[in-house]
Amino acid sequence: MSLFALLIGVPLIAAFLVFCLRGNGARNAIVPLASAVTMGLSVAAALKFFGHPEFFKLAAPELPMVIMALDIIAAVVILYYTLVRFKRPWIALLELVQLGAVFWFEKTVGHSIDIAANIAIDNFAMIMVLIVGIIGSLIAVFSLGYMEEFQKEHRDVEDRRPFFFFVIFLFLSAMFGLVISNNLLLMYTCWEITSLCSFLLIGYTQTEEAINNSFKALWMNLLGGLAFAIAIVWLGLEYSTVELSMLVNLGRSSEPVELAVALLVFCGFTKAAMMPFSGWLLGAMVAPTPTSALLHSSTMVKAGVFLIIKLCPILGSNHAGLMTMFVGGATFLFASCAAISQSDGKKVLAYSTISNLGLIVCCAGIGSYEAAWTAIMIIVFHAVAKSLMFLSVGTAEQQLESRNIENFDGMFCSMPRLSLCMIIGICGMFLAPFGMLISKWAAMKAFVDAGHPLLLLVLVFGSSTTLFYWTKWLGKITAFIPAKENLEEGIHGVQWIALRVLSALTIITCILFPGISQYGVIPYLEVTYQTNMDVIARSNLLIMSMMVILLVVLPLRFGKGRKQKQVVTNLAGENSGDNLSYRGAAGQTIPVTLRNWYMEKWFGEAKMKLCGFILCGSCLLIEFAIILGGAFHV
Amino acid sequence: MSEMVLNIISGIAYLILAPVIGGLLAGLDRKISARMQRRVGPPVLQPFYDFFKLWDKQPIAVNEAQRFYVFGFLLFVIISGLFFFTHGDILLVVFTLTMASVCFIVAAYSSNSPYSQVGAERELVQTMAYEPMLLLMALGFYLKCGSFSIDTILKAPSMNFIYMPGIFIGLSFILLIKFRKSPFDLSMSHEVHQELIRGVITEISGRTLAMIELAHWYENVFLLGFVYLFFAWSAPWSPALAVLMCLFTYFSDVLVDNCCSRVKWEQMLSSTWLVTLVAGFVNIMFLMYMR
Amino acid sequence: MSYIKKSPWLVHYDGSSCNGCDIEVLACLTPLYDVERFGIVNTGNPKHADIFLVTGGVNTQNLPVVKQIYEQIPEPKVVIAVGTCACSGGVFHDCYNMLGGMDKAIPVDVYVPGCAARPEAIIDGVVKGLAVLEEKQKALAVPVREKQALREKELEPEMAISKSQEAGK
Secondary structure (H helix, E strand, O other), rough: OHHHHHHHHHHHHHHHHHHHOOOOOHHHHHHHHHHHHHHHHHHHHHHHHHHOOOOEEOOOOOOOHHHHHHHHHHHHHHHHHHHHOOHHHHHHHHHHHHHHHHHHHHHOOOOOOOEEEEEEEEEHHHHHHHHHHHHHHHHHHHHHHHHHHHHHOOOOOOOOHHHHHHHHHHHHHHHHHHHHHHHHHHHHHHHHHHHHHHHHHEEEEEOOHHHHHHHHHHHHHHHHHHHHHHHHHHHHHHHHEEHHHHHHHHHHHHOOOOHHHHHHHHHHHOOOOOOOOOOOHHHHHHHOOHHHHHHHHHOOOHHHHHHHHHHHOOOOOHHHHHHHHHHHHHHHHHHHHHHHHHOOOHHHHHHHHHHHHHHHHHHHHHHHHHHHHHHHHHHHHHHHHHHHHHHHHHHHHHHHHOEEHHHHHHHHOOHHHHHHHHHHHHHHHHHOOOOOHHHHHHHHHHHHHHHOOHHHHHHHHHHHHHHHHHHHOOOOOOOOOOOOOOOOOOHHHHHHHHHHHHHHHHHHHOOOOOOOHHHHHHHHHHHHHHHOOOOOOHHHHHHHHHHHHHHHHHHHHOOOOOEEEOOOOOOOOOOOOOEEEEEOOOOOOOEEEOOOOHHHHHOOHHHHHHHHHHHHHHHHHHHHHHEEEEOOOO | OOOHHHHHHHHHHHHHHHHHHHHHHHOOOOOOHHHHOOOOOOEEEEEEEEHHHHHHHOOOOOOOHHHHHHHHHHHHHHHHHHHHHOOOOOOHHHHHHHHHHHHHHHHHOOOOEEEHHHHHHHHHHHHHHHHHHHHHHHHHHHHHOOOEEEHHHOHHHHHHHHOOOOHHHHHEEEEEHOOOOOOOOOOOOOOOOHHHHHHHHHOOOOOHHHHHHHHHHHHHHHHHHHHHHHHHOOOOOHHHHHHHHHHHHHHHEEEEEEEEOOOHHHHHHHHHHHHHHHHHHHHHHHHHHHH | OOOOOOOOOOEEEEEEOOOOHHHHHHHOOOOOOOOOHOOOEEEEOHHHHOEEEEOEEEEOHHHHHHHHHHHHOOOEEEEEEEEEHHHHHHHOOOOEEEEEEHHHOOOOOOOOOOOOOOOOHHHHHHHHHHHHHHHHHHHHHHHHHHHHHHHHHHHHHHHHHHHHHHHHH
């Protein structure tokens, strides 16, 4: 148990240290140290608890007081921003209502409820701890170099780095608290802190756009928080419990807890940026890249899907389950379509995150053993590959002063090492035999076995559109344009460390995923579902990881073989010799510019968003109407 | 145990025989197309002559990377064919095939030449167009036979085609794309060599081009293998029927090729997805209902 | 066995002809003449071609184009000049911008005269070109050590020269 106290405490101490010792030198020392310790602790925790799920009562009488105090501090900060600093009173209202609800609940009913376990540690929580601990810490290390460069480039942005790192470490600490808590009140507190942190991080630059987007993130997440608070109150009043495991048990014994489940799932939707709440994640792009990397890969959105997957066993063919799978499925399809029409690198990544989260949520909604396996596997692969992608795009942005994919032309030659990281990231995101594809495979099986033809359709079309936008991007960076100079000089050392470790992690998770499945995911599912089966035959898993090894070995042959005579590209005989321009009809030299296809007419962002919002919104409304009708049926 | 030996034998047979069969099919295709146009046409062995000629040509290239990607293309096509003929998992076959086509597309992109790039984009749209149908086909077999394993599919108690005619129609439709036949030969055409100066492979020549030809022969053979799965079941005489149906499918595609003009990519994408939705999906719903 | 004779692919380039010869070249592809029965394919892509078939003469505008296309064709390759203009400049011979026949730009192996050259003559010229092609192929297929020397000479003339200089020392 002390291990977890350390896990939450170390980032918290680091947060306060970087905030108080404002010097660059102190920060440069504290951040890597704290990150390394956090990483080590998370690995230690994983080693200790993998395969030994445990519940802790944590019999501290002051715990409710601490929770309340944290709730109030978070609320005060939010109220300060919404009422004093910026005038957004109705967001303050959202916060006040939920705070009031929780406060009232704690005063009247809460203290009389006997809590069997405040902390639940299982393999899934451990996987999340590993993701947050390793990837989150790497991102913190990366930010050290990135933010230094960022402040140099953006002289007009006030240097608030102590504050930035304070929030980042606070975020990690809250995430650790979130994934191990079984007490919903405790989880709610961590939940609110992550919402608050993301709000603070998104608004870092304090520009008009950043402030607007940060408030968008805040109100959407507070709406989720409100649903969370209502779920707690309802659950406490009806069944006098505030434990997640109890809720799952109640659901299993077919008690009518659908309303609480649906509210919690809804809360997960807002955090995981399901349509129609996808707006805040796209808006988060205004923040410095490490923020996006943190929000998209290891924290924030993963908290949303974490909660939904925890509820997985009691979703399925009930209305909460139907809502989950259809909102997830529609988000998966429309977000991946919308990504086709985007040329802004970070926006493509954002849509790809949303669509992957959609797939995870959809799987969780199906609720079967194989679907849950798939959902957890996607979380792992997505976290690793997506953080790598974000960090490489952020680095490329600093070097090229643009994050438009069209400007990544010739990266293969001008930034060979960075483009290699990016290629590994992209391959990890969609290509066979990398992990993501395994997950899609399992998803397909799960969808067929669950008997939802519509979801199958969503999956096959969604995966083909995914293929399109990733390959397009891959093509852009592999285009071979001999570079005049190497642009990798300015990249900070710590940035390389993070990028290299993540690249290695991506490959390692892809090679070792049979092991991850065997020792990580399956034991958790065995406990949760009381059965044991191989989702994908073990021989096939081995074949896939062999193919990854092949893919790693294959590039060693790169550039070997018979000597080839170099000729210019075919520009109908008018190539002016450097492949970059041709002679026009009047003898002038015209540069060759190549642009990708975006198919705006087919996959325009506005169109896709409209379809997605209408579908998901109406699905939410209808299902909630049915569930409410059922819950308050007299 | 003997089953495993049989699988290995059929894998080796695929490695050796597929290029021969693929080349012969290509030669017959050219001969028959010529006859349809009232020409004499080249000898049936012409594709082999072309292949060996290309193999001996002087190696030229626009960059060092391209050959590497093409090699990856060939390798992954062969691997996915091997999975097929050693009676592996049909989804694995489809996924590896996707991997191969991504290699092929990246090879075209890497040259940074306008013709190649347009070819690559079109190839990518084609991949996006046919991918859903291939996956639906795999799912259809899973629903019908209860397994993704080709072994189980081949031992089905009844003809698969009877339960999945819609999926077969969809598959035949996308095979036009995969065989690079009109009306869907947008990215690189086998017959009319002038379209985008062969698009994807504009910058590829000599031995590298020969590798692509070889990869296409391998690919064509195991794509016809998909057709085979529809008509083969536990009856002892069914393989003969299935092979006949493969030939019939291939040559009806040749007929279509000679009757149609090339369409725009929009028409290709919309018609393919429409067929996938109507024929493929309705069939999947039926299979799910049957289950 | 040399397969190059059985599978000659050609790239057709129109220098500055009046299009008369080009129409005759295309006529060769029609069912009446059907050059595909010899395995001939009109590729339109120099990188896939073995035969460079040019019509029209060379002028200052198309000189670099002709040279570049010729460069892009991998060895072994032959050049066939089709029509009087390609052979000698023809009626355009004395124009201010004309340099003359194709042999002013690149080495021509077969000349097919005629204004316009008849399809039969063009096919005949291509078949003659095939013999040249086979010879070149044989010349390329000399024993390995000589081949290495040849290739070096061709890939990096400077390097080959410096090596021979070293040998001289």
